[in-house]
Amino acid sequence: MFSIKLAIQSIKQEKMLNLLSVISISIGLFILSVVFLFVYNVEKFTQELPEKFAISIYLNDEASLTDKRNIENTLNSDPLVKSVDYISKEAALIELKTTLKKANYVFQGIDDNPLFASFIVWLNPGKFDIDIVKTFIKKIKQLKGVESVESNEKLLETISSLKNGLRVTTTGILLTFVCAMIFICYTTVKILFYRHGEEIEIYKLLGATRLFIRIPFLFEGGAIGFAGGIIAAISVMLAYYFFSARFISIVPIFSSIAIPMYTIYIIPFVGLFLGITGAALAIGRLKY
């Protein structure tokens, strides 16, 4: 209890230094949260992709009924596949004719049905991975009776490489900011330690242990981080509401942007953790 009292006294005593540290931490945590939320939303968006992504497997005219069943069974037994729709040659022609109703002259002079029967494969959201999809397509292409496989592989590849790039960049940004915030707390606590040098000298002479001298600084570091976290959490919420109010009506895609509430509650505790870590590093390196 006395250690907490000492920490509170020190916070009051060194208002400006502590305030500056709290502001720096809150800015850092705000940026961290925004980066995290950006990545979270990108991940969420790409996880929803399979629902919009389908693979068309065209069958050649020589494909027998057994081949078709074999292909269908292979598709249905794959965990990647959510559902399979079969479109016969006839059904494909009817669909095309319906689509090209106004331009049906294109069918004049064509007696045979030039279209292929096909399977439309819908993928499972949970199993979505570009490499797995690629392997799957390769496997399907080798099946007897398959003429060709069409998928928007390039789009998938672009999204996948963007995702990977984003992950690396985000990890870099997160690590940089985490280190920066730990350093801020480290430096603040170190400055505070030296500024309390005379007091600490008196405590030592009166028989204070190393722990007794250090604990208030841990509390102080934690308090700085926690306060910075609270400010950052409030700022993230305010920024989200401001952003929603201003831009969602203009750009509707922004309406799918989500903030998981647990992130907001976690921010102060991330600050607390970073503050204590910085303080622990600072006092660990000090003599006595």
Place this chain on the structure above:
Amino acid sequence: MIEFNNVSKTYASVKALVDITFKIEKGEMAFVMGPSGAGKSTLLRLLYLSDKADIGFVSIAGFNIATLKETSYAYLRRNIGFVFQDFKLLKNKSVYDNIALTLRIRGVMEREIKEKVYTALKMVNLRHKIDCNPLTLSGGEQQRVTIARALVGEPTVMLADEPTGNLDAGNETSIMNIFKDINAKGTTILVATHNENLVKGTGKRALYLDNGRLVKQEIS
């Protein structure tokens, strides 16, 4: 209670203490005398563990300082009361809090602390200044607060480094009388001073240092 055996200490090339040997018995009050730079403060620094002897054996309150681990310093210091020329009081705390600090560090309960602080302040005649800030007190009063802070921990040994160095003659006498009272209750006291008048006629032992050497010991 305090023992120095062939102790030497050198700072850079300056010999601060040279082959010092003496013993102070339990309950004794003694003075370390000598001009500035004689080695008085160095001798006390070795006792309150701010420094270590280069050679020799130092013991205080039953602890052999040479073999003592740094983590145990705090526990030894709790057996020693310190009084300094510059008081070393916390300027942002009241007289009460300054004295209570000694006990708070030891984890004593607040109720017990209150009782002990009142008793210590009574002994130095400063009970009426309990809520004052040390900066509003005179030099003599500040020194009495320092003594109360040392006393409240019920030390077995009290070390005083030039305790009257910043005080006028009236306060000098008052502080020395307090030391005598404390000593009369059984606490061992070692006072370092350059002031001969403090020692004269006390009937206590004085150790004379000169250029880091113990040149004589006599009863004043």
